[in-house]
Amino acid sequence: MSKKASKSEKVRKAIIENYKKAEKSFVSQLNFTVPNHPPTIGGFREEIWKQLFEQIVPKKYVIEQSVFLIDSNENVSNEVDLAIFDEMYTPYIFRKGRIKFIPIEAVAAVVQCKSQNVEIDEDIKNIKKWCDSINNLNTSGDSITRLAQLMSVGPAKYQTGTRPIKILCSLQKPSKKLTKSFDIYIIANKKPPRIKIKIPHEDDWNLANWHGQLNMCGNSKTELKYPEVMYSRKLSDYQVIDEKGQLVSLLTLNLQLNQLLMLINNPMFFPHKAYADMFNRKGNGKEDKNDDGNTN
Template sequence: MDCTENFDLPANDTIRNIINNYLQNEKSLVNQLYFTTSHGPTIGGFREEIWKGMFEQIIPKKFVIEQSVFIIDSNGNVSNEVDLAIFDETYTPYIFHYGKLKFIPIEAVAVVIECKSNSIKTKKLKSWAERVSALKTSSDSYTRTISQIVVGKEIPSPTQTSTRPLRILCCLKERISNEKLHSGEKSFDFIIRSKGKRQGLQIDINDSKKNLYDWYLDLNHRNQPEKSDEGDDKKRSHETYSYKLKDVSLDKYQVEIAEKPVALLTLNLQLNQLLMLINNPILFPHRAYADMFNKCKPEDKVNGK
């Protein structure tokens, strides 16, 4: 029997205070987002800082959050400017970093965030999401892991063959949805909408992912055929147990009081659960980037012509 059915635990008041603190933080966040000024570009940057502060409160310290970056892959593709990028820089180098100009390899990026106010152009949002989605991670890496030596595409990492960043749209009370932005796949995994000073945050999740297994496949084996679970034990990888994820959906992480969601706390638990499913950073393919730069080098200038 659950002991909480018999005892009024002293910690209950503390837990209630933590929940109340989330509610107060959410209220403060929304009030700041609706602060207005006549200086349009300035207020846009101000709101990005507010959203950044929100993610800094809930994202583990292993991740870095940068404003105004470009994401690049080893095929030479470059994203549109990304308002906020959450990435792991422990093992993955910047491709280029000078002052405020930053190019980050797709292999390091866990989350990309687009911040909008009341003016949202659907066509531009779809294009932004599609440019990010078009970036491809490479498996051409050579690394020692705890279980084996990863040898490029010949012997890749079994736990993560390819990945993509989670895509998040942060906006004010504009009525925008994934249905309006749908083009092949849902443009955003989370749409975080500030509905108004007294209404708090509303979080809409990509409903094409029915359970954690769907998320796991998309974030670790993107565009790869699903492996069969048939065969003897020697043929099965340790990922056999990943099928247990089919029993769990992100709805199970919803926190509510009086049937009303505690949005910021719910986002904390849902987003960090998805980050736990990503073996981030993906093993960095140094040679793939070397090949890409060699193909694109300005040979005439290198030869002094």
């Protein structure tokens, strides 16, 4: 082995070891306890999860705690522990201090953080309600945007209606009743101190399926023509295995999540008029007539 190859091998192994150490550090912090004040430790753990995502998510995205998502049909989500979203091209609907309403068109991923074991029926019911509040949000195609050489009216061909990647972060394996409620499950096991990743569709969805789910209103069987590699490649192909045959979880999560983010890549063209129409509605969200008889 040449000196150059030997040095490259050392760097490769060092990066893998650094990921393992970072993983153990995150797990250790997530398992800190404050028995006399659960809300304090809950907020602390959310901050640790946020730091984990900040370590692997590109800077083009912003990660905010405790926000609400909204669409132009007046649907509002339950409180989202962590939202990963575009802040460069999409405006906030409202922002003042810690109060933030973010349009669904901007959101790439949402994260629910749970400190306790998710096995109790009431907790499962509440999490499903949370997921439903996200699923009920709809992007609008009522946009007008300048592109390089033309004006685009309506959504882009490959991004007609996005939905965010749904992630559940917990300290213990969640109930099987939640198996398909989220796209990614991240579990911080105390013993041994390791992060486990579970992706229900890791082996059976290819990248074309994922693109259809995240960008085409959930149509995983879209008729769009993709490069051939997207039909053959799956998220399981992005797993990193160390020399002992163990999954390098944090590095794997980095590659898998960022591949999904690259399938979304840009936020939806923002539908300014749709939100103007929403705020101009009166009564129960129904169209009302002006004095001249025209509808709003």
